[in-house]
Amino acid sequence: MQVAVIGANGGIGRELLPRLADAGHDPIGVVRDKSQFEAIRERGGEPRLGDLEGAFTGTLRGADAVVFAAGSGGATGWDKTLLIDLWGARRSVDACVERAINRFVMISAYKASDPIAEPEAIRPYRVAKRCADDYTERSPLDTTILRPTTLTDDEGVGCVSVAYEYRDEDREAISRADVAQTVVACLENEETIGETIRLFGGNTPIENAIRSND
Amino acid sequence: MQVAVIGANGGIGRELLPRLADAGHDPIGVVRDKSQFEAIRERGGEPRLGDLEGAFTGTLRGADAVVFAAGSGGATGWDKTLLIDLWGARRSVDACVERAINRFVMISAYKASDPIAEPEAIRPYRVAKRCADDYTERSPLDTTILRPTTLTDDEGVGCVSVAYEYRDEDREAISRADVAQTVVACLENEETIGETIRLFGGNTPIENAIRSND
Numbered sequence: 071m072q073v074a075v076i077g078a079n080g081g082i083g084r085e086l087l088p089r090l091a092d093a094g095h096d097p098i099g100v101v102r103d104k105s106q107f108e109a110i111r112e113r114g115g116e117p118r119l120g121d122l123e124g125a126f127t128g129t130l131r132g133a134d135a136v137v138f139a140a141g142s143g144g145a146t147g148w149d150k151t152l153l154i155d156l157w158g159a160r161r162s163v164d165a166c167v168e169r170a171i172n173r174f175v176m177i178s179a180y181k182a183s184d185p186i187a188e189p190e191a192i193r194p195y196r197v198a199k200r201c202a203d204d205y206t207e208r209s210p211l212d213t214t215i216l217r218p219t220t221l222t223d224d225e226g227v228g229c230v231s232v233a234y235e236y237r238d239e240d241r242e243a244i245s246r247a248d249v250a251q252t253v254v255a256c257l258e259n260e261e262t263i264g265e266t267i268r269l270f271g272g273n274t275p276i277e278n279a280i281r282s283n284d
Numbered sequence: 285m286q287v288a289v290i291g292a293n294g295g296i297g298r299e300l301l302p303r304l305a306d307a308g309h310d311p312i313g314v315v316r317d318k319s320q321f322e323a324i325r326e327r328g329g330e331p332r333l334g335d336l337e338g339a340f341t342g343t344l345r346g347a348d349a350v351v352f353a354a355g356s357g358g359a360t361g362w363d364k365t366l367l368i369d370l371w372g373a374r375r376s377v378d379a380c381v382e383r384a385i386n387r388f389v390m391i392s393a394y395k396a397s398d399p400i401a402e403p404e405a406i407r408p409y410r411v412a413k414r415c416a417d418d419y420t421e422r423s424p425l426d427t428t429i430l431r432p433t434t435l436t437d438d439e440g441v442g443c444v445s446v447a448y449e450y451r452d453e454d455r456e457a458i459s460r461a462d463v464a465q466t467v468v469a470c471l472e473n474e475e476t477i478g479e480t481i482r483l484f485g486g487n488t489p490i491e492n493a494i495r496s497n498d
Binding site for chain 1: 337361362363364365366367370371374399400407408411412415418419
């Protein structure tokens with residue numbers, strides 16, 4: 071599959087490109103800036119320009135699936151949270167609908183289900199992610215929403231823990247590498263379509279962990 | 285009707301309470317702070333505490349209709365735009381659904397339909413308002429969404445101009461007083477249920493202006 075990764079130069083995006091290539095897919099790395107093209111190529115991706123706040127039409131052409139891994143990050147203001155994490159996500163979903171790219175994986179965030187839960191400092195971010203998730207979920211696309219807990223830059227271990235239902239005790243941090251590997255596994259498992267999966271560090275091999283208990 | 289105004293001490297809320305009372309309704313003024321109670325009473329409203337970021341359950345009890353006139357305003361950060369203008373609006377809609385308060389009027393904003401239109405500085409606000417509007421519109425409530433252009437503190441003139449379809453040339457500013465009077469007129473005209481109405485300064489008596497052209 072041609073898999074377009076929006077936010078390909080971000081923490082999870084960088085881990086995702088080589089894993090998609092290793093799994094036999096053709097990753098497309100969507101970035102805002104041509105200076106990032108070489109880094110995308112080095113990770114096995116075809117670089118493309120796409121600005122979630124500007125020109126975006128055409129960026130996703132030819133893709134069979136799209137992963138939204140973009141985020142405004144901690145160094146910008148909440149205005150960018152509204153423009154990138156929320157509106158950029160909606161634009162990405164809209165672009166997929168327009169181009170009939172049916173498979174969509176959203177990287178969301180822990181407790182986006184309950185944005186005004188503690189801690190207070192992260193509430194506005196969770197509001198944006200929750201609203202983006204709702205839009206994704208209601209779209210006609212085949213969607214999977216991943217809500218990882220605290221992210222680390224540790225090596226991937228290939229194992230995670232998931233919760234289809236919320237359990238407050240499940241708070242173990244997870245590496246960006248394992249989130250990325252979970253994205254690959256979800257793209258290859260149709261059982262994850264329509265699911266919102268809370269994702270934690272854990273001991274279950276990823277392919278087994280994401281199997282729905284339905 | 286008992287009409288609860290969320291954001292009753294804001295620019296439009298203050299204009300709305302006496303107009304609701306004049307029209308024979310019983311206004312409830314929802315405010316964050318008991319220090320505002322006297323101001324609400326002076327405008328003919330029954331003051332109630334309600335915190336869109338905190339305790340809100342029970343605030344709307346007994347209401348027949350709710351007007352969302354709250355806004356984080358220009359003096360706070362974009363975090364409050366996410367928490368009040370977007371999440372607070374969603375909480376208000378949810379509270380109405382829960383209590384079977386079916387009539388809901390949302391005070392939205394000009395060009396919320398196209399958030400990343402110019403000018404750039406207002407885009408994040410429009411994203412929040414658009415997402416709140418979408419949530420309102422999709423709810424099972426009987427909703428009317430008003431999208432006034434630039435607001436002034438001028439005296440009300442009782443006349444406006446509306447656009448059920450977008451027309452770029454219609455940019456005349458409108459007084460908060462006339463927006464408030466339009467809310468009252470909408471509550472009294474079932475034709476406005478399900479409509480999103482762009483609102484400008486103009487020369488048509490409000491009751492006539494809001495009559496749908498369907």
